[in-house]
Amino acid sequence: MKILSKNKDIGMSLLHRNDQELRRLEELNELRQHGINPYPPVFEKTHSSVNVLNGFDDNKPEEFAQVSLAGRIMAIRKMGKATFCHIQDDAGRIQVYLKKDDLPEFYEILGNLDIGDIIGVKGHVFRTKTGEVSVYAKEAILLCKSLRVLPIAKEETDENGNKIVYDAFADKELRYRRRYIDLIVNHEVKSVFAKRSKIISGMRRYFEDKGWLEVETPILQPLYGGATARPFTTHHNALDIELYLRIADELYLKRLIVGGYEGVYEFCKNFRNEGMDRSHNPEFTLMEIYIAYKDYMWMMGMVEELISGLCLAVNGTHEVEYDGHKLSFQAPFRRATMHGLIEEAIGENIFGYDRDQLLVVARKNNVEVENNASGMKIFDEIFSQKVEHTLIQPTFVMDYPVEMSPLAKAHRSEPGLVERFELYVAGTELANCFTELNDPIDQRARLEEQARVKAAGDDEAMVVDEDFLYAIEVGMPPTAGLGIGIDRLVMILTGQTSIRDVLFFPQMKPEKQHH
């Protein structure tokens, strides 16, 4: 490893730098020796790359006689006393023309600039001989010297206008660990996150327009509840108590409905101490909303309107390509009962079957179940193995068995069921809703049953939250509650099949070794 003797004072961290990075440090020193500040404080921009590219009219070049742009150098083509480079800003890329005659001082330091450095240019816009709208720089200034090498990909546009990328930065591990580089060099990544932002803001606007209240509830909770999942545990030193990172905010939002709000929602970061895969990250975002005096049927209509509207807003169409499927979010979505869908799949209505009967059905239909599985578990397996993967187009699955839903209200006409739906798309669950259970006697009985299940060894079962029960005893109006998995919604509306591609910084195992 080469060590720059004159840079000895910069520190040990430099020992791991490669030749290109050491060269950049030398360039930085040279720039400073020439009296150039490689990190000036401000730059006044008048235009973005896309402003210029979209706005330039060959018949009215005077409209762009004075522009000022800044961006990161992504390509340089030096031809002696003239240089072309592409700079990239938030909006896109534009070519800049730098001529020695016009920029004698800047041209001196051009050799000390690299791909990755950020520059600002002032000048006029013109179209080159080869037809590209470009900025003719009359002034140029270095705004930031980059000390690391970007994994730069070359791009070419073929005669059909298709973009060909050569040797794109593709190593998924590096892309996730150094997302800032991914964002710089893989421009489609930015568009996914732009859509994510649009989905969330669109949802927020929809709720705001209805007059519902956005709230915040505790992330650190003395008891966790509202879902069946294992929590993360932490410790508060001053109080000397165990606290849990929330697995859901349901029980807090219902307390607010008890408190008199008639519509509350939260974009809720949840934490579940479970496995990770391409649809699960330990922390994820769930939007939960509770509306008083409404039921799950009403909520179905709202979900349809909301999601079809979001799809249109983000993609300009109700159709989306996902994992080889063409999905349509044109309302209305299909509605079917859970038992109806099972009957459709296996040709038998298993409503009211006991454990032994369900086991026979499972065996007959090649549904794998563990030997000690409960009746409910077998039922669940039949649904997930025979039905779930067939639910490609948006489908509301309605009316779940009461044992699977300890916080949902008993069905108004079907004993043994609750008023609940889940929205399935592309074989996975996107939203979950019930008419909320507000009968305090029933709610207590259901949570106590959960406590029994937990005592029997199911560590995902819910715990009894006495304060929540107290609130329900004070009295909660009839209420509909809904949760939408935001990460999954973003995945589907942006065509991404891995949750890691809709999170800026997905959870990764720590690296043991230095680079």
Place this chain on the structure above:
RNA sequence: GACCCCGUAGCUCAGUGGUAGAGCAUUUGACUUUUAAUCAAAGGGCCGAUGGUUCGAGACCAUCCGGGGUCACCA
């Protein structure tokens, strides 16, 4: 947690037990409208880590680390 695949230059990748390779990027030189710019030359490697087999290992074996995928659990 189980199984399968992967880890070689800054990036993308070849490398069939016998001297460590290519393209881009970098450096030097030429070039005042180029665009994967071009032309000429050069530098750059703990081959993920540790052990083993072998006269000889980037390659074969074992273990570990990291990643991807499938499954299980879940949203």
